[in-house]
Amino acid sequence: MKINPPLTWHPAPISASPDLRWWLTHQESLTRLLQARCEHFRVEPTIQTLAAACFDELTVMNLRRHNRVLVREVYLRCDETPVVFAHSIVKREHLKSAWRGLSRLGNRSLGTMLFTNPLIQRTPLAFKNLKPTHPLFERACEQLPSRPINLWARRSLFVLQQQPILVTEVFLPAICQL
Template identity: 35%
Template sequence: MTRAVREAARRWQRAPGSLTQRLFAWGGEVRVQRLVQAVQPLLPGEAADLGVAPGTRCLVREVVLRVGDAPVVWARSVAPASSLQGPWKALAGLGQRPLAALLFVDPRVSRTPLAAHWHGRGSVWHHRADEAWRAAAGQPWPANVVAARSSVFTRGGVPLRVFEAFVPGISGPLMR
């Protein structure tokens, strides 16, 4: 990963607010390609971030965000399955709409500070990003490292963890 690509990733990792809105401001059309929405096992770090036991049943939603036809972000959202009867019940019916539609319009939703992540080849996170990217784009994750960020949103005392991984080279005018 070149220095310029790494610095572009760092800007994305620190960018506040809605990623969907940032992508829309840059490229106009943002489309959500839903890959997974099911109860699945948690990946490393998710249980701790959510404050739940590692075996807790959680709903996992994975999507790829596209600007035009170009896939640019792989995102994974995780919430305790029990929250689908409570504060995050709208998550079940989100479909192809961006998660931002739930997170940034409700004043009762709070967010933890963004955490930056760098997951190398061989890690569980790189493996999962690679699987998702192959399903969405028909090719492997295009780098040896997954540069990403995560934060936890809370509504009604119930957490929802959002992880967003940026395709290498996403930079330039996008960060205006």
Template identity: 35%
Template sequence: MQAGTGNHAKLATSLACNRIPTVPYETSLAPTPYWQPQPLPTASVDAPTLDWLFDQGSLTRRLTQLSADQFCVTPLCEGWQTLRDDECQALGLAPGSEGWVREVYLLGQDQPWVFARSVAARSALEEDGLDLESLGSRSLGELLFCDRGFTRQAIEICRYPSAWLPPDVACDRLWARRSRFDRGALSVLVAETFLPALWHAANIRQEDC
């Protein structure tokens, strides 16, 4: 059920006054990667890696299980900003459109295992009434996954540009995936980059980094 007009106004005010800093680094420095729905035959991606990248289940639950319940979400930054070109294209927006951006670490056993970046168009978000600002350390992916009002679209993967990562985990050629969650006019694009500490914990060897 959509929120009323009063809730929309409250949400707009709430999101405009975010308490977490906006993205502190420039994400437009790197060339836009090619997001592909399936790995190329020449990519030689091993089966265990593919199992993580294309798993249709809840990533939060899988990380919780792998970490023996030592899982948590650490917010890094969030706020209104100009979305990247690849994000605008995935959301069906004009280049340079503004949206809400939320970046977090998904931690297992106190180590950053996944860097997640979620974005949504400003107009659609305010109309829908989804309050992203109040999530705090809760998992947005789990919220979207559990809400039957959202439909998850196809998973796409790429080698994520290091310039798009926080400096403390920046590394070339890390595998990432993204998928779009749709509810009416609202689309939330969630991208998840799998960090070296995750592959180490899962005993999956990665050639790069």
């Protein structure tokens, strides 16, 4: 029997280390911040497909279990080292209107699109200390040399024309060395 991970996301990353908390709570574009901290920044797409949302994304996106969404996952790399695993979901029907450009992003940063459009509104950040039982933990660890005990993540909705996209960023251990 598979046990679903707890659904709770928190308004603050209270137990995160001070170095990591700085990254987690930064409100501006994470892409721009990373670009300023490394010599060579790169977005490496790993998947973009229609799939089911994670269990703890259903309520926040007003989805049913059987709904399929566009899932986009990328690694953000600084000097070839993965520092963030980013996971975004958007409803299929929103790909024809507010988020129609999403399917053509390729290796370009979603953050650049989100932070340059003044019409896009962002909800407050929510935080979670991901454990190995969470599906995003497993996917985030795929390119790491060793598996950590846990990984901190943050997420928020970006809303354009009343249509949300949920962006989750999982912070990998190497981020604290930047």
